[in-house]
Amino acid sequence: MPEGHTIHRAARDHEQDLRGQPVRISSPQGRFDAEAVAGPEGEARLLRVEACGKHLFYFFEGEQIVHVHLGLFGKFKRRRSPAPEPRPTTRMRLEGAKWTIDLVGPTACELLTDEEMGELMARLGPDPLRDDADPAAFYRYTARSRAPIGAILMDQSRIAGVGNVYRAEVLHLEGIHPDTPGSKVPAEKLQALWLLIVGLLRRGVEEKRIVTTRGLTLEKPRERVSRSESFHVYGRKECRSCGGEVVRYMLRARSVYVCEACQPRVEDGEG
Numbered sequence: 496m497p498e499g500h501t502i503h504r505a506a507r508d509h510e511q512d513l514r515g516q517p518v519r520i521s522s523p524q525g526r527f528d529a530e531a532v533a534g535p536e537g538e539a540r541l542l543r544v545e546a547c548g549k550h551l552f553y554f555f556e557g558e559q560i561v562h563v564h565l566g567l568f569g570k571f572k573r574r575r576s577p578a579p580e581p582r583p584t585t586r587m588r589l590e591g592a593k594w595t596i597d598l599v600g601p602t603a604c605e606l607l608t609d610e611e612m613g614e615l616m617a618r619l620g621p622d623p624l625r626d627d628a629d630p631a632a633f634y635r636y637t638a639r640s641r642a643p644i645g646a647i648l649m650d651q652s653r654i655a656g657v658g659n660v661y662r663a664e665v666l667h668l669e670g671i672h673p674d675t676p677g678s679k680v681p682a683e684k685l686q687a688l689w690l691l692i693v694g695l696l697r698r699g700v701e702e703k704r705i706v707t708t709r710g711l712t713l714e715k716p717r718e719r720v721s722r723s724e725s726f727h728v729y730g731r732k733e734c735r736s737c738g739g740e741v742v743r744y745m746l747r748a749r750s751v752y753v754c755e756a757c758q759p760r761v762e763d764g765e766g
């Protein structure tokens with residue numbers, strides 16, 4: 496599933512490609528009511544694109560907001576205009592003067608009112624990639640939660656935008672076992688974790704991929720950094736930090752990776 500950096504990058508790219516111009520909106524698949532946004536002429540001016548967590552919001556003139564959530568299988572495809580015929584599975588096509596963006600397989604692609612968008616946003620935790628993010632609620636909840644920190648990081652209502660790869664990597668970099676109850680993560684560790692997530696997600700937006708290993712990109716061009724070199728524990732058998740064994744197990748139905756030498760287990764005592 497795309498993580499927050501992919502979504503924020505899409506918002507930035509789509510704004511650059513389509514902002515301020517009339518955009519032809521269609522749904523070749525027919526499962527999105529394009530006419531509700533674009534009217535009978537089939538086009539509307541795109542004002543801006545905003546990302547929050549894993550959600551995208553396209554603001555069109557006439558106070559129309561299109562909400563997109565890629566989910567597990569959703570993908571964008573960007574082509575020069577005029578683009579070839581869309582695939583019949585294309586949920587939404589946005590066609591600007593220079594660029595055409597096709598959306599295939601999203602979990603959500605729908606028109607929202609301002610209120611509905613507000614309700615959706617209210618259900619999301621702070622997004623480390625947004626300038627207006629306030630981590631206070633995330634700190635407060637975690638400090639009194641017995642839920643494992645590995646689960647809290649994936650809970651979009653507590654912190655928005657972190658997915659499986661960042662989860663595994665940031666916990667490793669801070670030496671925290673994913674099973675550690677939130678309340679057992681010291682306050683300064685939790686703050687360090689937030690700052691690390693902010694830094695790594697921003698880097699992900701710039702580089703359009705997740706690389707959590709330090710220094711590597713100085714040694715060779717980043718496009719030659721392979722996937723297994725990009726991470727310390729995620730998807731690995733051997734810990735990149737200490738060479739020890741990486742354990743993979745399921746935490747609330749998603750794989751988590753941990754090196755128990757670097758990330759010692761903390762027992763949940765009383766309190």
Ligand SMILES: [Zn+2]
Binds near residue numbers: 734735754755757758
């Ligand atoms: Zn290790």
